[in-house]
Every structure is written in C-alpha cells, then in structure tokens.
C-alpha cells in the first residue's frame with residue numbers, strides 16, 4: 001500500500017503535534033488549522049471518516065497562565081493543560097465550523113484505553129460520533145493523570161485511539177517529513193526513509209528526542225506509536241504538516257515515511273479476542289446456531305439455550321455446543337442477567353423483554369473467534 005492509498009482509507013486518525021499548532025510564543029497557528037480543516041472537510045466530503053488526536057494544550061496554556069517559560073513540573077504542566085485545552089478546543093471548533101463540520105471533544109486517560117469496559121464504551125462513542133458526521137477531537141486528559149498513569153505523549157495515545165476506533169490509517173503530522181537515519185536537525189548527513197517495513201531495534205536506534213521548544217516525544221514516541229498501530233492492523237504515515245493542504249500533500253506524493261500494517265485489522269482484533277482475554281462465562285447454543293457460527297454468522301439470542309457465569313457486557317465468553325464442547329470465544333453484547341432473559345427469544349422480542357432497544361445479536365461475528 002502507498003501513502004496515497006493509506007490517505008484514502010475509509011477511516012483515519014490524524015495526530016497533530018504541538019509544533020504544528022502552536023508558535024514558540026504560545027499562540028495558535030489559526031491559518032494552518034484552517035487549512036487542515038479544509039482538508040478534513042474534503043476527505044469527509046468523499047465519504048471518509050476522520051478523527052483527530054491533537055496536542056497543544058500545554059504549549060498554548062502556559063503563556064495564558066502568565067508563566068515565564070514552558071513548565072517542567074507535573075503540576076504546572078497540568079495547570080497549563082487545563083488553561084490551554086479550552087483554547088485548543090475553541091480553535092478546533094472554530095476552524096471546523098468554518099467548513100461546516102461539528103467538533104466533538106474527547107479527553108482520555110491511559111486507564112480509559114486499558115480497562116476493557118471503558119475501551120468498548122470509547123469505541124462505541126467514537127463510532128457514533130463518526131456515524132453522525134462529527135469530527136472527534138481527542139487529547140489526553142492531562143490535568144487528572146499522575147506521572148505514572150499518563151501517556152505523556154500523544155503519539156502513543158493516537159495509536160491507541162486509532163486501534164480503538166479500528167482506523168485503517170494513522171497519519172502522524174509533525175514538523176519533520178518522516179524518519180531519517182538520524183535526527184536531521186542535528187545531523188545534516190541523515191538520510192530519509194520512505195518505507196519502514198518493521199520497527200526493529202536498528203530503526204529505533206535512529207530516533208532522537210524532540211529539539212523543538214513545543215514538541216514532546218520526538219521520534220522515539222512516534223516509532224512506538226507506529227509499532228502499536230501497525231501490529232494492530234493500522235498503517236501509519238508520518239509526514240510534515242505543510243501549510244497548504246497538509247493531508248492532500250501526503251496523498252499526492254509528498255515526502256513521508258510509510259509504516260505498513262503488519263496484519264489485517266480484523267485479524268488483529270480476533271487475535272486479541274482469542275489470546276489476551278479471560279473467559280467470564282459460557283453461552284450454550286443449539287445445533288442450528290452451531291451451523292450458523294461455522295458459516296461465519298453472528299450469534300443471535302434465538303440460538304442460545306443456556307447462560308452460565310457472571311459476566312458484564314463486552315466480556316469474553318465461550319460458546320458451547322449442545323454437547324458442552326467449546327466451539328467459539330466472543331465478546332457478549334449483553335451482561336449475564338440480560339443474556340438469560342433474551343436466550344431463546346426472537347430478535348423482535350428483545351425490546352419488550354429488556355425495556356430498551358438492544359443489539360440484534362448476542363455476539364457479533366466481528367467479535368467472535370471459532371476455536
């Protein structure tokens with residue numbers, strides 16, 4: 001896949017570094033943000049879904065608070081983030097409104113991406129916002145995190161958000177047009193790398209920190225983001241946020257580094273379900289459901305004969321055959337009491353049984369792995 005194709009993906013996460021959005025004097029680069037907003041509108045106009053992960057709160061906030069320099073102490077950074085986030089959100093809201101798009105702010109912590117229930121909720125909210133045509137604008141909730149539980153850099157956060165939303169492409173827009181064999185800011189002989197097939201230790205050794213007055217993680221955190229995303233089936237494009245149409249420029253052959261996905265999105269999701277999740281219960285199914293699951297269908301409540309265990313919505317459960325054999329593992333769309341109530345019932349009956357309009361499926365086929 002080329003960078004141009006990656007930019008035409010149906011769902012993209014675009015991460016914007018502080019160095020692009022904020023001048024060294026702490027003011028917002030509105031002209032650049034307006035140009036990016038026009039580019040996002042163009043992508044949306046041809047049916048692509050775009051979500052943004054934006055840095056810049058700390059870089060915008062410290063001046064607003066009257067601090068003499070960019071803070072280094074955690075509590076001052078957090079104060080700067082609190083003052084800066086509201087300016088950042090306003091900038092996004094105004095620029096996106098200028099091209100007719102609605103902004104939806106999401107502030108997340110590391111915990112939100114690690115606790116599975118919060119992760120699934122975040123995933124559902126992102127999907128809903130995208131379906132409704134809004135542009136989710138995500139940043140870390142810097143003011144509540146202690147040093148140990150912060151991402152600390154938005155590169156890794158953007159990789160987690162991209163994976164959470166099943167984005168096919170993550171675009172990292174920075175002040176550098178890709179990965180070089182050494183930091184080009186300090187080594188003029190550094191060579192540009194157009195494609196990195198795998199982030200190996202040799203590649204990691206090329207990365208240096210940030211030399212800009214506003215950036216945070218430098219290349220180290222971008223490579224970490226590339227590793228997280230590509231392993232989960234998301235292709236990463238690292239490029240420079242040019243003033244004119246930053247996304248179009250990359251789509252049309254602008255210099256960048258491409259990190260191709262190592263697996264398919266669905267393959268990575270299924271690996272995650274089959275490998276890393278503990279099983280919290282079982283649903284027993286009838287012979288018709290066994291045949292349907294083997295054909296690749298979702299599990300409907302009608303095929304469920306019995307429910308065991310105390311699981312929550314989104315927990316992993318085993319699907320058992322009438323003989324009790326484990327046939328599949330999947331994420332249940334209902335908690336155990338609800339699953340009991342709708343077991344064996346037709347889809348049309350779900351709303352009356354639960355008092356709300358639940359999902360049609362007990363386990364969606366995307367959330368199911370045959371064992």
Ligand SMILES: Nc1ncnc2c1ncn2[C@@H]1O[C@H](COP(=O)(O)OP(=O)(O)O)[C@@H](O)[C@H]1O
Nearest residue numbers: 017018019174180182183208210215216217218
């Ligand atoms: N091997 C490398 N190739 C490219 N850039 C590098 C490399 N090592 C370090 N860098 C630095 O990383 C910087 C980008 O990171 P950073 O300042 O954190 O930006 P952002 O605000 O976009 O996250 C570049 O400006 C560059 O100085």
Ligand SMILES: N[C@@H](CCC(=O)OP(=O)(O)O)C(=O)O
Nearest residue numbers: 018055056057058153154216
């Ligand atoms: N959450 C922080 C982002 C810190 C960060 O990762 O910055 P950058 O290296 O510019 O992407 C902020 O908004 O200031």
